[in-house]
Amino acid sequence: MILGASLINLTDLDLGYNQLTGPIPEMNALTNLTDLDLGANQLTSTIPDMSALINLTDLDLGYNQLTGPIPDMSVLSNLKRPWVLDLRGTLLCLPEGTKLSRLNNMVTAHLQSLNLPVCTDAELAAPGVPQS
Numbered sequence: 001m002i003l004g005a006s007l008i009n010l011t012d013l014d015l016g017y018n019q020l021t022g023p024i025p026e027m028n029a030l031t032n033l034t035d036l037d038l039g040a041n042q043l044t045s046t047i048p049d050m051s052a053l054i055n056l057t058d059l060d061l062g063y064n065q066l067t068g069p070i071p072d073m074s075v076l077s078n079l080k081r082p083w084v085l086d087l088r089g090t091l092l093c094l095p096e097g098t099k100l101s102r103l104n105n106m107v108t109a110h111l112q113s114l115n116l117p118v119c120t121d122a123e124l125a126a127p128g129v130p131q132s
Contacts (some may be wrong), residue, residue, distance in 0.1 A: 005031070005105070008030070009032055010030055010032060010122070011032050012033075012034065013030070013037070014027060014035070014036065014037040015048060016041070016058060017039070017041070018041055018059060019042060019044055020038065020042065021043065022043065022044060022045075023026070023043065023045035023048070023083070024038060024043055024047065024048050024066075026046070026049070027050065027053065028050065028051070028052035028053065029094065031052055031053065031054065031055065032055055033049050033055060033056055034057050034058065035056075035057065036053070036056060036058070036059050036060070037060040037062065038061055038064070039060040039063055040062070041063075042064065042065055043065065044064070044066065046066065046068040046069070046071070047061060047071050048065065049072075049078070058083060058084045059083070059086070060084075060085075061086065061087055061090065062065040062086040062088040062089050062090065063088065063090070063130050064090055065094055066087075066090040066093065067090075067091045067093065067123070068092065068093065068119070068123055069094065069095045069119045069123060070092050070094060070098075070111075070116070078119065082085065083106070083107065085106070085107045085111075085115060086110070087110070088114065091125055092114075093116055093117050093119035093120070094111070094117070095114040095118075097117050106124060
């Protein structure tokens with residue numbers, strides 16, 4: 001499912017604690033979005049590309065069943081405003097060699113505090129498939 005044209009002016013989307021299931025829909029058409037809260041649901045799979053969300057300042061995906069490698073978030077490090085990221089309570093991993101220093105200080109500190117494991121070859125080959 002793609003969220004798009006009819007919601008182009010949407011700035012805040014709070015769907016946290018709604019028992020949502022399935023993958024996170026593609027949202028790159030929501031270019032005015034500043035606050036996205038999908039936390040505390042039952043979302044699965046990987047984090048989709050969100051590189052077009054250039055106004056995003058708050059992203060909460062915590063406490064879902066997300067798996068696989070975190071996406072390249074360096075595009076968000078170019079934003080002028082500080083932003084908040086919450087990935088607590090997920091099963092995400094960091095691709096080997098990920099350079100957190102390119103991200104802003106708050107995001108770097110959050111990712112370091114999660115102690116995310118380095119992705120296995122299987123997680124990189126088939127992101128979103130839970131590993132046993």
